[in-house]
Amino acid sequence: MKTSLVLLSLYLSTVLSNHQEPCTTRTLSSTVPPSRLNFNASFLVQNIEEELHRSSNFTSAARNILSRQWDIAGAILATPKEHILALNLNSRLRMFVNQTPETQLFWRVFEATASGWGAPFKDCHFFGGSWLYIYAYGGSRGAKIGLFAPVVLDECDGGIAEIFGGPHKCRENQMCVDGETWKNAKRGQYTCRCNPGCQPCPEICPANCVGNGTCPIQRMAYLRTAILLVQLTSMGFVMFLAGMVFVLRKTKAIAVGMWTILETILVGVLVLYSTVIIRLFEPSVSRCLLEPWFREMGFVVCYGSIILKLYRHLIEFRTRKAHRWVVKDTDLLKYLLIMFLSALAYMAAYTALTLNFISEDFSLIETSWTGSGELFETCKYLWWDYVTEVGELTILAFGVHLAYASRNANTQFHESTFLCATGSIELAVSFLFYLARIFVFHKLHPDIVLIAYFLRSQLCQTCTLLLIFFPKFWYQQRQARTLAQEYSCRFPLDAFKERSSSANNSDVEISEITIADMNPDDIRAELKRLYLQLEMFKAKTICRDNPHISKRRGGRKAQHRRFSLQSLHSRRKDRDRDRKRDIDMDITEAEPSRTPEDSVCSTDGASAIYADLPEANQPY
Structure with a gap:
């Protein structure tokens, strides 16, 4: 059982380690002045040099310095006779005599720095991907002393912008705050705040936000x-x-x-x-x-x-x-x-x-x-x-x-x-x-x-x-299709054969003629005659039970009489009504309205004969 638990823990640790991002050592291309240091590197290096003059014991001098300054990661000494590296690992001093493969990065950076602050570097072996500053001091008697200090990863710090691949995105009228991280140099771990007197930009504002928080609107082309x-x-x-x-x-x-x-x-x-x-x-x-x-x-x-x-x-x-x-x-x-x-x-x-x-x-x-703060x-x-x-x-x-x-x-x-x-x-x-x-x-x-x-x-x-x-x-297309279907067969005029023959004074039997054999002018004349008879019948039927409807042609009054004058002529109309009724009816039958319509109050309508019927050379 214990063996199984041990194997399971080893497997889980292996899986978790594989899922972590790989660490690669890096060194910045230029010297960066340090920031947020709580000690004077030049003063500490001089103290180490003085102790070396008194006791010639670098281990004791390094232990004293690292015990007093917890924010120092290590110290290094290079003389013609010895090379010693002292690192503060989890509050424990660890000494490395001469150069080893694990400490090669520290020695390379130390040797590349002549005097003063050098280029920060990233260590993956001892400090788990942390960035370190290097300070070198050339002492007397050929001795060279150096100190290592951890870099506070702050994306708001423009001096170490190379670590994050570029500077922050805050504008000139904004300040970058809360950008501190320790080991993982991930971008975007900061906040942009407006300077005093400046209005914040809207959250959905694109890159064209101008001064005082003004965000012009973007239209969709x-x-x-x-x-x-x-x-x-x-x-x-x-x-x-x-x-x-x-x-x-x-x-x-x-x-x-x-x-x-x-x-x-x-x-x-x-x-x-x-x-x-x-x-x-x-x-x-x-x-x-x-x-x-x-x-x-x-x-x-x-x-x-x-x-x-x-x-x-x-x-x-x-x-x-x-x-x-x-x-x-x-x-x-x-x-x-x-x-x-x-x-x-x-x-x-x-x-x-x-x-x-x-x-x-x-x-x-x-x-x-x-509502989102965009200006328009x-x-x-x-x-x-x-x-x-x-x-x-x-x-x-x-x-x-x-x-x-x-x-x-x-x-x-x-x-x-x-x-x-x-x-x-x-x-x-x-x-x-x-x-x-x-x-x-x-x-x-x-x-x-x-x-x-x-x-x-x-x-x-x-x-x-x-x-x-x-x-x-x-409706127009439907009517044209209906007429075309009717014209494709014989005319159903058998019921009107006698009246049609007498009206047209023709010796030809229309019921025996197909549409293909008839002249378009004859068809049009026959239909006009039929429409005229229907209109005469309609006008006579409407006027039969509606004596108040005018008997004048088309039901129209004179232009100066578009209103009722019955009250002025009621007695005259009562006296002459019986005598003129027959004459008016004959006139109505002889001269039907030229503009019939479906109105219940008149026999007037549109004064035109519509060209609904297709001609011989007109498509349906």
């Missing part, structure tokens, strides 16, 4: 480049949509949505996308003035057009009204121009007031610190911005109110629903964004704030594009 590429791609997609809307402006899906208003929405989205690109530049007076301009003008053009479309839906589909207001596309453009000019005047006042403040030494740039510059948040944000939210809330008021309107292609969703998303995202901007953004890294602006732009503007334009192109 890759992130800014990625955001720039995404924004430019989105702007290019907007331009592509603008071209598609212009090309398909005569199709039903685009014409019903007022292609001019759709183009203005795209212009507004394009301007809103550019606000994120402006934020990529460093804060300056020009950037602080341009960003609100692009934001507000783009907001008015984009969401002002959406609100005007909702207003038109509400006016066209309102109920319990005797007469109907007519809102044309040109009227909407006039209203939008008024909104644009109002926003232009508002921003001009903002710019004039801000420039006045700048002339009075008021700065638009402020310096802020992140940003545009100052003004009270004017609060007013602008409240105005934006009010306009969006009004648009949502219009959408709610016209919620029962049966618009084509569910346009009202998508417009309402667009306004609601912008209202919710902007409300949360402005709250975060007031309470959170001033403590965040500018790159994080830039990401927030980027996400807001993508959530709002990209959703606007998808909700407004994707359904229109999808």
Whole structure:
């Protein structure tokens, strides 16, 4: 049992010794003045020399010196007759006569030092990797005496920086403290403290920390480049949509949505996308003035057009009204121009007031610190911005109110629903964004704030594009596919054979002709005739049980009579109602509305024949 324990202890000691870092002897390349010594080396060496003159016993002299000065590691004597080395090993004096392989390092360093302090060296045999100073003194009668003193390993000591592979990393306005180690010369065993009157640098501050603890922020170039590429791609997609809307402006899906208003929405989205690109530049007076301009003008053009479309839906589909207001596309453009000019005047006042403040030494740039202590510059948040944000939210809330008021309107292609969703998303995202901007953004890294602006732009503007334009192109493509499938077979006109033949004064049986054998002009004429009959039937059905609807052509009133005058002419209408009813019905049947729509209050609608049908030379 005892034998097993002994073997186990030997094995463990061997393993532990193998895991220790190997020790190699070293000698510094230059002489280093000692520091933190509690004795006068020159005085002690002279005492040893005096004792040698009295007794010629170096062992006794070394024992006396080492017993009084515990911080001396050893003494050495070289004369023409003898060479003696005395080392203080664990408070015990050990003498080495003449040179041995173990003491060769001590003799080599001693011989290399002529007089005074020599280069420090590292001993691995007796002192376990400790560094030692050497002091040599050339006495009389050819004797040379030396002392060895341990080196206090302090990385803050610039004289022994070679031991650690270089000086410490503290700056000029900092002091290095607590860097003492004894045997293991490991780097980083120190602390940098600020000098009196100096502020500390943040912990995460990179190497560019400047005076007084100021740490300028470092921006991520890759992130800014990625955001720039995404924004430019989105702007290019907007331009592509603008071209598609212009090309398909005569199709039903685009014409019903007022292609001019759709183009203005795209212009507004394009301007809103550019606000994120402006934020990529460093804060300056020009950037602080341009960003609100692009934001507000783009907001008015984009969401002002959406609100005007909702207003038109509400006016066209309102109920319990005797007469109907007519809102044309040109009227909407006039209203939008008024909104644009109002926003232009508002921003001009903002710019004039801000420039006045700048002339009075008021700065638009402020310096802020992140939560980690990094310094950055940003545009100052003004009270004017609060007013602008409240105005934006009010306009969006009004648009949502219009959408709610016209919620029962049966618009084509569910346009009202998508417009309402667009306004609601912008209202919710902007409300949360402005709250975060007031309470959170001033403590965040500018790159994080830039990401927030980027996400807001993508959530709002990209959703606007998808909700407004994707359904229109999808319905248009779906309608084109449906018509193409119907044209690939025979026309189902057997039920209308007699009426079709009589109406066209043709001797050809249409039910016996395929689409491949018919002329495109004949197809178009037949479909127009069918649409005309359906519109006449719809107008007659609507007017049958709704006597309050105007019998005039298209349901339109004169420009000076867009309001009800029934109270002034009630007696005259009661007297002539029976006599004129038959005549009005005949007129309605003979001249149907040129602009039919699905409104429950009128027979008016878009005055155009949509080019939904593919021509012979037009691809589906």
